[in-house]
Amino acid sequence: MRLPLLFMPIAIFGWKRSPDVALHRCVVADFLSNTTLTEMDLAVDTCQRRIIVPGQFSATAPLTNRDEAAKARKIVVNRTKIHMWKDNIPWGTYFIRYAQPEEDEEGNLTLRITGQSLEVYPYLxxxxxxxxxxxxxxxxxxxxxxxxxxxxxxxxxxxxxxxxxxxxxxxxxxxxxxxxxxxxxxxxxxxxxxxxxxxxxxxxxxxxxxxxxxxxxxYPTLGSPEVVRDITQPGHIKSWAMPQDGTEAGNAWQTMGDTLNDDLGTPSEPVMSLVYEDAARLAAGEPLLDRTETYSSVKLQSTLNAYAQQLRDTRSGPVTVPQIRVRFDDSFSIDPNYLGDRARFTLLNDYYPLDDTGAPTFSRDWRIVGMDLKTPKGEDQEASAELLFEGAT
Structure with missing residues (x-):
């Protein structure tokens, strides 16, 4: 499943250190040699893991004394990485791409950093x-x-x-x-x-x-198909959302490749795939929505046809990617190594009540394809994570 890449730095202004903000253990290491440089407790704002594409990371280091400031100076953009730990589990490793030391009007020193998980390096x-x-x-x-x-x-x-x-x-x-x-x-x-x-x-x-x-x-996917986790409300679900996104969808797909003509003096056109339509959606009353994707290095129409078929089969129609925020306790734990596993998601609330037989109106299986650690703040001291699921309409 392809998720969008985000490489822009995440700047968070107006932050003031609070004793209620939970801190996470982060080990700073040299990116290439893996030599440990220091260890810090960071207020982690964003900590994502994804399949295939990089997850984002952003954190703030409260520099309460000269020793903490000396540790912060060891974080060098494009030279260091951070191992983020939750309890005794490495949640992920992040290449630091942006850093901003600053001091506010009250004299509070902080260092803000952002980066991406190791999947980012091949893109660089x-x-x-x-x-x-x-x-x-x-x-x-x-x-x-x-x-x-x-x-x-x-x-x-x-x-x-x-x-x-x-x-x-x-x-x-x-x-x-x-x-x-x-x-x-x-x-x-x-x-x-x-x-x-x-x-x-x-x-x-x-x-x-x-x-x-x-x-x-x-192949064809990560995860253990035989393992299905039950995640329920009431239970371990703190909050949920069901966004339906049709902005990247289509029901008639074509792909475009390279040109076959190497003579720059004559007109040339790129190789095009056949058009693959989602006949079932069109028959059900959807308006025709054309989409074309470019694969600049491909010269074989058969390869372009395979790309177009995959797009028709996976991106035809709006996509619902459920977002579930779950709490951790002694009976329930989950970490990014579970990405690709399945979960049975059951909701019970006014929007999804029980039916006339007493069965839940919403109980479905989805694959977990993303995970964002949520740092407890203020009065909410429960550790939690937001799970992203492979979509279904």
Missing amino acids: RKIRTTLNYAGMDQLDIARALLNNMASRPESDIGLNLMAGLSGVTRDRTYKAGENASYGTRLEQLANVINGFEYMVRTVLDPDTDQLRYDWVWG
């Missing part, structure tokens, strides 16, 4: 030499891209690449002149029909007691 590296892969398993292509990205010591971030094959072979050519990033090509490779999912997990190695970074994949 461009493919500088043409790469050709013929008849290779799509996961071998993915690993080849990541290994090529890490071929210089200045770009080796220590990913442990999960082995195995999907059984699906692809032909891919990635030209240096296309100015595409490794992240973009990985995302496109995964999001074609019969593709796969991946993410980077920060885990504590039981043998070395050190953190490691595992690039893991799932």
Whole structure:
């Protein structure tokens, strides 16, 4: 499932440190060498994990004395990363891309930082030499891209690449002149029909007691299909939302690729896929909504057809991506390593009451595809997380 990328810094102004703000243990390390530089307690505002795409991170360090300020100076933009911990679980590792030390009119010193999870790094590296892969398993292509990205010591971030094959072979050519990033090509490779999912997990190695970074994949999806968590209201649900978004949807899809004409002196047109329509939606009364997506490196119509079919099958019609905020306690815990697992989501409230037989009118299964840690503030001292689910109309 593709979620939008957000790379803009998150600036939060007017913040004043409060004793009621919960702090999280964060370990600051050098991005490449993984050398620990210091440890800080941060007020974490945003802490996301996603499948395929990067999760966002933003936090504020209250600099209450000279020692804390010295620790904060060890955080250097584009040089350091932060391991965010919840209890004894590494919630994620984030590449720091923005930092702002400041002092307010009352003399309160703070450092504001933002970054993205390790999935961001391939988006920050461009493919500088043409790469050709013929008849290779799509996961071998993915690993080849990541290994090529890490071929210089200045770009080796220590990913442990999960082995195995999907059984699906692809032909891919990635030209240096296309100015595409490794992240973009990985995302496109995964999001074609019969593709796969991946993410980077920060885990504590039981043998070395050190953190490691595992690039893991799932075919066709991540997660354990046999595991279904029951999440209910009343119960562990604190709040919920059901946004229905049709802005990126269509019911007639076509994809556009590269041009076949290398003669710059003659007119040329790009290769186009066939048009794939969602016949069921049109028959049910939806107006025709055309969408075209561009895949600049593709010259084979068969590959473009596969992309268009995948778009028709996954992005036709409005998408509902349920957002559930859950509380933690001794009987219920969840962390980003559960992304891809399923949950049975049951609501009981005035909008979704019991039916005439006493059964809930809303009880559905969805895959967990995103997770945002919520920091308790003020009187709300319960640890919680917002879960994002794969959509269904």
